[in-house]
Amino acid sequence: MKIESVDFFYLSMPQILDIGDGSQDALLVRVRGGGLEGWGECEASPLVSIASWVCPMSHSACKPVSASVIGQTLDSVADIRRIGDLVRAQSLDLLQADHTLSGIDIALWDLLGKKVHEPVWKLLGYSHSFAKQPYASVLFGDTPTETFEKAKRIAQAGFKAAKFGWGPFGASTPEADRDQLQAARQGLGNDGYLLVDAGTVWNTNLDAARRRLAYLKEVRAHWLEEPFVSGALTEYRQLSTESGSVGMAGGEGCHNYFMAKHMIDHAGLSFVQIDAGRIGGISVAKDVADYADQHQIKYVNHTFTSNLALSASLQPYAGLKDHLICEYPTELKSLAIEMTLNRIERDQHGMIAAPDAMGLGIEMDRAALQRYLVPVEIKIKNEVLYRTPEL
């Protein structure tokens, strides 16, 4: 089939809060071809990704992403790969392109799955979608008491793993962080996996991270995520040699295969966390999963928005049985909840899995999308380059 149309929809909560919650807006991509449609979602900054879809060409290696997608043939997995390669070559100098491609790639996999009546993970070559251990992914409370209450609710809801991140963590004293960590551990109970996300708060400051290591070990944190920005390979590696049982986790900032490869090769990671909505889609994420598996590093999905994004994030490692842990956002804003008609729920053992259904197995709720839709118009030389399409 031919790719007949690609439409971008900017959705947003009525008000965006200045907190580390990525579920407050969304950029949806709808790809139509052969009487079917596939859906995908790009990670943050909808307007910028829309601009990179429609921008005028600057030169031969700086074309709008649309130039490499519209009118292309889509009949096989190889076609999705070819389209991704074309975008990377023709939009080489357009920084936002990987972001924009991510949502398109996800939608292409969804569309192809619907066409051939297979789940995406089967198209990726897996024979089984293994159950994953979901961790409830939440922000630290503003106070240790609030964090304790959150952790307790998570344990009561039957989660065996929880991740606390952002909020006040890392920004004041090591002792304040100790109190937060202890509160999380107490609320969660002794058995649960406690995961900690520093949200790049220490940038490249190795000593700042070091001062928290003893407290992290005390509460038996399973991993410390993003102590540093993604590029700080040397600092990551050094910290990993001192962190004992606390594994280094990182990678959500990677927006291409190479960045993830460099982290795997040089950062001393125990866990590589990949956002399919940012790294270039399911295709690139699968390549990273394969590379991580070959290098005895656990692949973990990164996702903080809708269940469409959650399904996309699970596909790349659905068939890797030993890569057990998965992120499962549990504090989503209403937009991210209402976007989809169905959701990926925990089974009786508290586990989740990439859906055994065509494509991504997620249906969009058009009425909900309409409620959150943000009308956008971009004009150049008084000609409309982009106007929010009909849903």
Added chain:
Amino acid sequence: MKIESVDFFYLSMPQILDIGDGSQDALLVRVRGGGLEGWGECEASPLVSIASWVCPMSHSACKPVSASVIGQTLDSVADIRRIGDLVRAQSLDLLQADHTLSGIDIALWDLLGKKVHEPVWKLLGYSHSFAKQPYASVLFGDTPTETFEKAKRIAQAGFKAAKFGWGPFGASTPEADRDQLQAARQGLGNDGYLLVDAGTVWNTNLDAARRRLAYLKEVRAHWLEEPFVSGALTEYRQLSTESGSVGMAGGEGCHNYFMAKHMIDHAGLSFVQIDAGRIGGISVAKDVADYADQHQIKYVNHTFTSNLALSASLQPYAGLKDHLICEYPTELKSLAIEMTLNRIERDQHGMIAAPDAMGLGIEMDRAALQRYLVPVEIKIKNEVLYRTPEL
């Protein structure tokens, strides 16, 4: 002083050709404060960078670049660094941010230089702006004959170094490339530095690059630039072990400090080429120059647009005497030539240097800018978020 306004201007040739010529459009930044103004230029895709300046916040780590710039204090070099750090922290999840910041950072250095009556290179801590050996930077001709003619004209114009890149090179047979290389060498004469830019044409294909090595050695190429995409560190390093006197050059694709550091650490480079309009501005480029110098790798500016961008690209290594070679675009489109009232010309020895003048030492030609100005309007929810400002 306070940063009072930051204005973006999208300029373009009337027609953009599908060739590897980055001088066909431009995104200018004007920063005003304290009754003065500074100018900077971002690398390609003006519309996308404008969008990243004005986009609504997505969450706390995905804010528009403007949120970290407008109203800030600018009294010292430390202020410029602080603003850059703030942009990187608050726009962490906005891929285009480094690109947009680049032009702003350049304009801030220009503005600060004008305020304190010093050239930027002095503010960077250098006591002297050393003369650099400019290479004429041109595209390969469509045929070897055309390349020969170009090379001959370059030699006749007194250049002792020339770089040929893009065009048909690398895309067909090794023998076709041999003919191009021999034509370039013959036209240039025996003494000139011959530099070759493969423009990432082989992506990550080590063998494709290998098949050209003998021919590159035959014509005594001084460097082979971008045989691969920026992230292909392993392939770069392997090729460097086989390339003998032909040094590996790369780095223009780096859009932050870490990418350049990883190339220096792991890619076996002899030359690291940094575009101040892409890597985050003069500030980040200077950090890379320092790191390269410490690691016995030559720093080279990358620039392919106006003389404003050329001046910005020279500042970060103006005071590093041993880093001799510099890029000097000689096939600019009229836009890039006419944008500035003055230009950086070769002296009687054929050398160029970062200007000994306040700021970047380049004056913009407002009438010319007006001729190439592209009116842009971005609306969200029927409110104007961006409209091309008055020049």
